[in-house]
Amino acid sequence: MTTASERAARGKAARKRVPRTLHGRWIPRSQRPDPLVILERESLDRLSDLVPLRYARMAVSPFAFLRGAAGVMAADLGAERHTGLTVQLCGDAHLLNFGVYASPERTLLFDVNDFDETLPGPFEWDVKRLAASVTVAALQNGSAKPKAHRAALVAVESYRTNMRRLAGMGELEVWYERISADDILRVVRGEDRARLAKRLAGARRRTSLQALAKLTERDEAGNRHIVDDPPLLERVTDVDRVTLGKIFSDYRSSLAEERRVLLDRYHFVDAARKVVGVGSVGTRCFVLLLEGRDDSDPLILQIKEAGRSALEQYLPPTAHPHQGRRVVSGQRLTQAASDIFLGWMTGPEQRHFYWRQLRDMKGSAEVETMSPATLRDYARLCGRALARAHARSGDRIAIAAYLGASDVFDRAVADFALAYAGQNADDYAALGAAIAAGTVTAAPGV
Incomplete structure (x- = not known):
């Protein structure tokens, strides 16, 4: 068995391969792939009628572009030297992929909450993605570069100090480490604390019962069904309903036995195709309305297509060739507690999917309206959550030894984040120019 001192020595040895100051560099290589080519390549296997909506959502702001451009940043990070200190990466650790949700015990937790790109990989890729998102958000909200740099520095410092604590x-x-709603409230100050308490109360109301009122209505016969709202929400055809029914048993088999018993107490009512997120727009996603003891006892599940991770071509082969299982396994390993209905299955055309509850007290921050002080508080919280997630799956002692007690790593990554925010701004402008020139089609207004 490797001792703690041997693990720490491994972390310090990684400094020779990749000095901590090296993380501060961002110089786009001469052969850097065209970001729009990467986005177009990702669109080839998506639903063609929704691809223009994806571009429209990415064109809203630099931060929205960053959200949708996980593949672009993966290509940039994948071309750099890395530490070799491996964790289960979120793979897309921007600010809005953190949030609150309910544990199975109905405690409201704060954690990483998106794992579409999850894979084992070097810990610093997630840290750089988080820091870049902090900087882009700060600049977009009107902060000058020094304050945006400071916000990213706070996020990385929080990651480092919490990793050393862990x-x-x-x-x-x-x-067993976790971040509760009470922990969140303790780090936010003044008027922002009252606003946060209100948002947390709203998250507690975001349940299947609330979604039932928002997404469904009764027909003349009194039967409940999902309301069409194309292109964002479209009821599936009878043929699709039969197909969804056939694959339901495959999903059921991926759950633990006691959860299969619970699931069997619900019956199918209706289903619809749903548009979600920014980067995910165009992937196949459905919601299923199930009913328990009566129509006031709903369960709404989301079925989302799981494609290959944007990181895959830059890392060793995954242990889970089934992409839905890759997402589910990464989430279960990384989160402090996961949705009891989290599962996976293979759908039509051998496409891979994963399942979870559509709403289970889920909530996210309004990053675009945060004051500089609130953004720093939130960045600090995200850094803490990311450290906790990485400590579960990676060698926390080696990573802590690599990071060290000084702020060398913090300042380097904050420098990188500020430089990369400039790159993101250029890429965002290129998308806008392509839309204006008609070489990229965007669908405004949705």
């Missing part, structure tokens, strides 16, 4: 804890202590 490195000193026992294995079970780390596994």
